[in-house]
Amino acid sequence: xxxxxxxxxxxxxxxxxxxxxxxxxxxxxxxxxxxxxxxxxxxxxxxxxxxxxxxxxxxxxxxxxxxxxxxxxxxxxxxxxxxxxxxxxxxxxxxxxxxxxxxxxxxxxxxxxxxxxxxxxxxxxxxxxxxxxxxxxxxxxxxxxxxxxxxxxxxxxxxxxxxxxxxxxxxxxxxxxxxxxxxxxxxxxxxxxxxxxxxxxxxxxxxxxxxxxxxxxxxxxxxxxxxxxxxxxxxxxxxxxxxxxxxxxxxxxxxxxxxxxxxxxxxxxxxxxxxxxxxxxxxxxxxxxxxxxxxxxxxxxxxxxxxxxxxxxxxxxxxxxxxxxxxxxxxxxxxxxxxxxxxxxxxxxxxxxxxxxxxxxxxxxxxxxxxxxxxxxxxxxxxxxxxxxxxxxxxxxxxxxxxxxxxxxxxxxxxxxxxxxxxxxxxxxxxxxxxxxxxxxxxx
Numbered sequence: 001x002x003x004x005x006x007x008x009x010x011x012x013x014x015x016x017x018x019x020x021x022x023x024x025x026x027x028x029x030x031x032x033x034x035x036x037x038x039x040x041x042x043x044x045x046x047x048x049x050x051x052x053x054x055x056x057x058x059x060x061x062x063x064x065x066x067x068x069x070x071x072x073x074x075x076x077x078x079x080x081x082x083x084x085x086x087x088x089x090x091x092x093x094x095x096x097x098x099x100x101x102x103x104x105x106x107x108x109x110x111x112x113x114x115x116x117x118x119x120x121x122x123x124x125x126x127x128x129x130x131x132x133x134x135x136x137x138x139x140x141x142x143x144x145x146x147x148x149x150x151x152x153x154x155x156x157x158x159x160x161x162x163x164x165x166x167x168x169x170x171x172x173x174x175x176x177x178x179x180x181x182x183x184x185x186x187x188x189x190x191x192x193x194x195x196x197x198x199x200x201x202x203x204x205x206x207x208x209x210x211x212x213x214x215x216x217x218x219x220x221x222x223x224x225x226x227x228x229x230x231x232x233x234x235x236x237x238x239x240x241x242x243x244x245x246x247x248x249x250x251x252x253x254x255x256x257x258x259x260x261x262x263x264x265x266x267x268x269x270x271x272x273x274x275x276x277x278x279x280x281x282x283x284x285x286x287x288x289x290x291x292x293x294x295x296x297x298x299x300x301x302x303x304x305x306x307x308x309x310x311x312x313x314x315x316x317x318x319x320x321x322x323x324x325x326x327x328x329x330x331x332x333x334x335x336x337x338x339x340x341x342x343x344x345x346x347x348x349x350x351x352x353x354x355x356x357x358x359x360x361x362x363x364x365x366x367x368x369x370x371x372x373x374x375x376x377x378x379x380x381x382x383x384x385x386x387x388x389x390x391x392x393x394x395x396x397x398x399x400x401x402x403x404x405x406x407x408x409x410x411x412x413x414x415x416x417x418x419x420x421x422x423x424x425x426x427x428x429x430x431x432x433x434x435x436x437x438x439x440x441x442x443x444x
Contacts, residue, residue: 138349160352187413189219198254300421
């Protein structure tokens with residue numbers, strides 16, 4: 001006796017060449033990837049020796065479920081680093097397997113560095129196909145066209161992507177858990193409409209940025225506010241003094257909101273340098289452009305974001321509904337500084353795996369396939385995320401009725417504010433901006 005505790009799941013002692021593949025598996029017969037069949041004598045010897053269990057010999061046998069999570073893990077200039085998402089996926093697997101897996105299935109998580117490039121996204125998708133994964137879960141990529149085509153060709157569902165690519169909200173195999181940046185921007189307009197007589201919107205000079213004024217203006221005009229003053233800005237600039245000066249001038253005593261991703265910090269640095277000491281202007285943004293890690297890094301209570309309105313997808317990071325996730329991170333990823341429980345990417349991955357768990361348990365089958373997961377979700381598997389989102393379902397009637405956002409099943413956002421260096425709730429509960437998304441598209 002060594003005293004070492006065995007995992008609830010031990011890797012199959014069968015050589016890799018004798019492990020079953022989906023394409024060749026049939027009841028009572030174990031084939032290798034090269035379609036070689038185990039003879040009855042060999043199979044019997046394996047069973048007697050305890051070296052393996054043939055698929056189909058017991059109705060209680062449960063096949064492992066292999067999925068993939070990808071995210072960029074890079075420090076290249078003008079790139080995004082979301083390494084915490086892949087690390088969170090592995091942490092989730094360690095936790096759930098320690099509890100007996102999902103419905104008796106061992107969860108095997110493969111991770112891939114997407115590198116924040118089109119080629120990297122395609123390479124990760126091709127690997128997912130080659131590995132015959134049941135789903136891609138809780139991932140991040142800005143290159144939807146590169147990764148969705150291979151997944152669609154192989155019939156692999158994309159569950160709970162971060163929403164960094166607009167293609168995630170139109171692909172028939174995508175099951176997003178949030179409404180993406182469009183929902184955040186629409187919600188931001190709603191949040192600002194309550195207390196801002198005038199609004200300056202600073203956004204990227206891109207096709208995605210071109211859709212933002214319409215999303216903000218729907219809510220502003222409904223509240224009898226004037227449309228936002230639209231200011232375009234280049235991505236990756238080292239200074240935004242020209243845009244900041246224009247935003248200050250046009251906002252008056254109203255609000256300035258900036259949605260520039262990684263450039264948002266640079267913009268507000270320029271903004272604070274120009275802002276008069278007696279200025280009453282309020283600042284604002286959305287999660288993904290501003291978050292708790294950025295607030296902490298820029299001074300906490302003395303951060304330039306103190307008092308800012310921030311629109312998010314989920315409850316604020318201090319909410320008790322995140323306690324289970326925090327406990328899992330403390331136990332299974334202690335010391336892993338890639339995983340910040342206050343990071344929106346990490347939170348999205350947690351929710352995505354909650355969806356995966358719900359659908360596998362609902363299927364209740366010995367073998368979980370990519371096609372089976374998609375069918376189950378399309379038929380309306382109900383996913384309760386513990387209040388981190390509204391209840392999620394992806395039936396036709398649950399989706400936003402707009403061609404631009406045809407896969408959004410959750411058009412809700414949360415209103416937050418930076419107070420004493422912490423993002424806290426500005427308005428309790430979720431705010432539904434589904435109608436705003438549809439109206440903005442119709443007007444556009």
